[in-house]
Amino acid sequence: MKKIAVLTGAGVSAESGLGTYRDSGGLWDSYDPMEVASIDGWNRNPALVLEFYNGFRKQLRSVSPNAAHRAIAALEDRFEVTVITQNVDNLHERAGSTRVVHLHGEATKVRPESGEYDLTYSEKEVFDIGYGEVVLGDLAPNGKQLRPHIVFFGEAVPKIEKAMDVVSAADIFLIVGTSLAVYPAAGLYRYAKNECPIYIIDPKEVPVRDKRVTHIRETATVGMERFLELLGE
Structure with a gap:
């Protein structure tokens, strides 16, 4: 085969x-991509990043x-x-x-925050939340803040x-x-x-x-x- x-x-x-961040329409009209899709943006304002991906998951649930x-x-x-x-x-x-x-990465998944520019996480730490929401203060079992399971701009692939x-x-x-x-x-x-x-x-x-x-x-x-x-x- x-x-x-x-x-x-x-x-x-x-x-x-x-929509994509290069084209107008949808969520990207309301957010600066470098504030919600970069590791620097996450480090500056994780609440904003979480808000964006909560909105993205909500939108994702409505499309086919x-x-x-x-x-x-x-x-x-x-x-x-x-x-x-x-x-x-x-x-x-x-x-x-x-x-x-x-x-x-995958927008429907989250994992513990592992430190600035650090991708040393285990796949066992990644779990699917479907179309649910995550806010600042939601912690993983290891006590660290949950972050989107996304490769941000500025991170390795x-x-x-x-x-x-x-x-x-x-x-x-x-x-x-x-x-x-x-x-x-x-x-x-x-x-x-x-x-x-x-x-x-x-x-x-x-x-x-x-x-x-x-x-x-x-x-x-x-x-x-x-x-x-x-x-x-």
């Missing part, structure tokens, strides 16, 4: 109604996976598929994808090596809904095998010049239809 690695960005969830999420999940009927996502929502899982690597391994082993690399502007995820295509075709679905120009690339300049939902046509599915 051929292996497909799928890298997704905010564009795949935008059609479900989740779209046709692009479902099409990616359906690839598992014919391929071994691993989704690598920059998104912190759970829409891939809700659509039916069974192997999902969250590069930037602990699962990037796993993502590299997934891409390196892939027979097809599909990139959906990202303009490849955020590193280290933007450089993952370089780990694809020389003979591995790369398909990029994004309506915007992307800064990639590689003979392996086929750029489908469409939204995620329409682009997935075109991708399936190219595969002959």
Whole structure:
């Protein structure tokens, strides 16, 4: 069975109604991204960060996976598929994808605060709160403040090596809904095998010049239809 690695960005969830901080709309209109999505912002005002993610989870509860999420999940009927996502929502899982690597964390999960610029936490300390709320003073079993299980700007991306391994082993690399502007995820295509075709679905120009690339300049939902046509599915 051929292996497909799928890298997704905010564009795949935008059609479900989740706005991105680069585009106007939704929660990001009311918050400065560097105040609610960076480690410095957390250290300055954790209450504000918790408030933002409480709002994000509330919004997430009200939206559903779209046709692009479902099409990616359906690839598992014919391929071994691993989704690598920059998104912190759970829409891939809700659509039916069974192997999902969250590069930037998961908004529905929390863990104990472990110190400034410190990612030394155990996966056993991470737990799912669903769409619930966390406020300042909510403590983990070890007595430390709970924080979102998010990779903030300014923090390392602990699962990037796993993502590299997934891409390196892939027979097809599909990139959906990202303009490849955020590193280290933007450089993952370089780990694809020389003979591995790369398909990029994004309506915007992307800064990639590689003979392996086929750029489908469409939204995620329409682009997935075109991708399936190219595969002959």
